[in-house]
Amino acid sequence: MPTSQPPSLPHAKYLREDSMSEPCRDLLSSLPSEEDWVAASLCLYQGFWFPSRLLSGVLACQNHFQAHASDILLVSNPKSGTTWLKAILFALLNRAKYSTFDSQRRHPLLTQNPHDLVPFLELQLYHEQENPDLAAFESPRLFATHLPYSSLPQSVGDSKCKLVYLCRNPKDTFISLWHFTNKLRPEGKGQIPLPQCLDKYCQGVSEYGPYWDHVLGYHKASSEMPEKVLFMMYEEMKEDPRVHVRRLADFLGCPFSEEELRDGAVEGILRMCSFDILSTMEVNKSGKWSTGYQNQWFFRRGEVGDWVNYMSAEMGERIDGVMEEKLHGSGLKL
Ligand code: PAP
Secondary structure, eight states, X not given: OOOSOOOOOOOXXXXXXXXXXXXXXXXXXXXXXXXXXXXXXXXXXXXXXXXXXXXXXXXXXXXXXXOOTTOXXXXXXXXXXXXXXXXXXXXXXXXXXXXTTOTTOOOGGGTSOHHHHSOBIIIIIHHHOSSOOOTTSOSSOEEEEOOOGGGSXXXXXXXXXXXXXXXXXXXXXXXXXXXXXXXXXXXXXXXXXXXXXXXXXXXXXXXXXXXXXXXXXXXXXXXXXXXXXEXXXXXXXXXXXXXXXXXXXXXXXXXXXXHHHHHTHHHHHHHHTSHHHHTTSHHHHHOBOTTSOBGGGGOSOOOTTGGGGTSOHHHHHHHHHHHHHHHXXXXXXX
C-alpha cells in the first residue's frame, strides 16, 4: 500500500494557452477547432475534443509518462464522479496507514481536497511541467486522467498497470458539466443557454468528447482485458457502494480481510468519502485546488437523476436517442 501523499503541486496557470511551446502551438494551429461552452476553444486531436489550453499537458503526458506495473489510473469523462472515486481510492489504498476511525483526525482527506491527493496527469502534473519528477510518489502510485483510451501514453498499455474507469449516466454528466461551466463564466454573464450546450454535447463536442467514444473505448478494453481495466458505474456505486468498494479492492489486489470487514473498514471509507462528509470539510468549502478552481465546485448535489430538474423530457430523450445509436451493438446501455 502507498504510505505517502503526493508532493504539493505548484499553483497553475490553468486557463491560459500563452505558455505553450512552439511545436505545440504549431500543432494546435493545424487542428480543427470549436468554441468550448466556456468560450475558450476545443481542438480535435486523435478523434477527441480536448480543451486547447490542455494540449501541451496531453502531449507531454503522452511523450513522457512512464507507467509502472504497480500504478493505478482512475479514468473518467469529466463530471462522472471523479472526485468521489479519487477519495475512495485514496482511502482504500492507504487504509493501513490512515484509519478512517482515527480519533486524532489525521486522515489526509480531512484537510486536503481529493484532487490534490490524486492528481490528474495531463491537467495537473504534465500541464505544470513538461516532464515532472514523480519520484516522490510511493508505490503503488495513484493518478487520474480524463484521456481517452486510444490517447493514453504508450507505456500504460505496455505495462501491467491497472485502470479503473468510472462511467456516469450521460444526462446527469451533461447537467453536471453545464453547472460547472456556469461557474467558470465571467461574473455578470449569467448562465450559458442550456439548449446551445445540449446541441454541442449531442454532436460530441464537449471536453474529452465525444462522450460515447470515450466510454466505448474503456468498455471494450475492459471486456477484452478485465484484469487490467475495471469498468464502474456511478449509479451502481450510489446504489450499493459497499459491494463496489469491495469489488474495487479485489480488482486492485488489496481485498478486505475478514477482520476488516468485521470492524467496518468498508463503511468507514464510505462514510469519510460520502458527499455529506466531504462537502462539509473546511478545505472543500473554502479551498482552491491547484488549478485555481474552487474546491466547492466539485461538490454540487451528487445525486442520480438530477437532470430532470433542468431538462425537459424531450431534451432527455434526445440524449437517450444519441446514446442508443452510438452505443448500438456494444452491449452497453446507459
Ligand atoms: P471532474 O471530473 O471534473 O473531476 P467530478 O468529480 O467527476 O469532476 O464531478 C463532480 C460531480 O461529482 C458532481 O456531480 P453533480 O454536479 O451532479 O452534483 C459532484 O456533486 C459529484 N460528487 C462529488 N463528490 C461526490 C461524492 N462524495 N459522492 C457522490 N457524488 C459526488
